[in-house]
Amino acid sequence: MSERVENRSAGQSPGTKAERRLAAQLAAKKAAEARRRRQSMLGAAAGVIAVAALIAGIVWLNNGDDDKAASTAAAPSATVPAEPTAAPEPQLPADLDPALKTKPTVEAGKGELTKLGVTTLVKGKGPAVKAGQQITTNYVGVFYKDGKQFDSSWDRGEPATFPIGVGQVIPGWDQGLVGVPVGSRVQLDLPAELAYGKDASGGRPAGPLRFVVDVLAAQ
Structure with a gap:
């Protein structure tokens, strides 16, 4: 209410x-x-x-x-290889001495080796090798003191081609092969400082070395 x-x-x-x-x-x-x-x-x-x-x-x-x-x-395909450019065939001298067709026998040296020795075993009739040329060679390399072989292009079954006189090979080759007539066989006696030095690390042949080199072509 x-x-x-x-x-x-x-x-x-x-x-x-x-x-x-x-x-x-x-x-x-x-x-x-x-x-x-x-x-x-x-x-x-x-x-x-x-x-x-x-x-x-x-x-x-x-x-x-x-x-x-x-x-x-x-864009061109990166997986498609370019056509290989064939290297020009070396021009071997027609009157190549038959002795250069047979692997030479290389003996050990005698005495102490103190300077580069270049001995002509077969004199070629071709032009003299010039610095900067590509030369084609067969060679045998042995240790100077015992005559034990450490390298040979003959055993690989093919000559070696390289520039000469421009620092692409060991100094004894640059100094000893420039001026050698094509078609020659020469013996190079290299003291260690003109070869690979006295350090045998990396499988390199150390100490004084002897090479017998056949100069087959130069261009």
């Missing part, structure tokens, strides 16, 4: 409270719907962005493949 009096005195009817409750529920419902619409719009926008990004990525990949294909088509 007192509650009704208080409600009337405040100017409120009995149904006003229910209406307000309903209004609050409607307002909450509208707010929830508004939130759902915003979320839906944001989700749709995110979907559009994701699709756009996916499409852009596919286009980029396709363009990359096209660029790669164009680059591959434009």
Whole structure:
């Protein structure tokens, strides 16, 4: 009884409270719907962005493949070997001494070797070798003191071709073979400093050496 009096005195009817409750529920419902619409719009926008990004990525990949294909088509294949350039055949002298067709027997030296020794065993009839030329040789190399062989082009079955007089071979060859007529067989006695030195590391022949060299061609 007192509650009704208080409600009337405040100017409120009995149904006003229910209406307000309903209004609050409607307002909450509208707010929830508004939130759902915003979320839906944001989700749709995110979907559009994701699709756009996916499409852009596919286009980029396709363009990359096209660029790669164009680059591959434009560039020569690295796996295709170039045609080998045949080296010119050495011109052997027509009157090559028959002795140069047989491997020589090389003996040990005698005494101490202190300087380069060049001994002509067979004198050729060709032009003298000049520094900077490519020469073709057969040779046998032995240790000067005991005559033990350490190298031979004869045993490999093919002559050796190299530039002479330009520091591409040991000094004793550069000094001893320049000026030798093509078609000659010469004996070179090399002290260690004109050969490979006194250090035998790396499998190099150390100490004084003796070579018998056939100069087959020069060009």
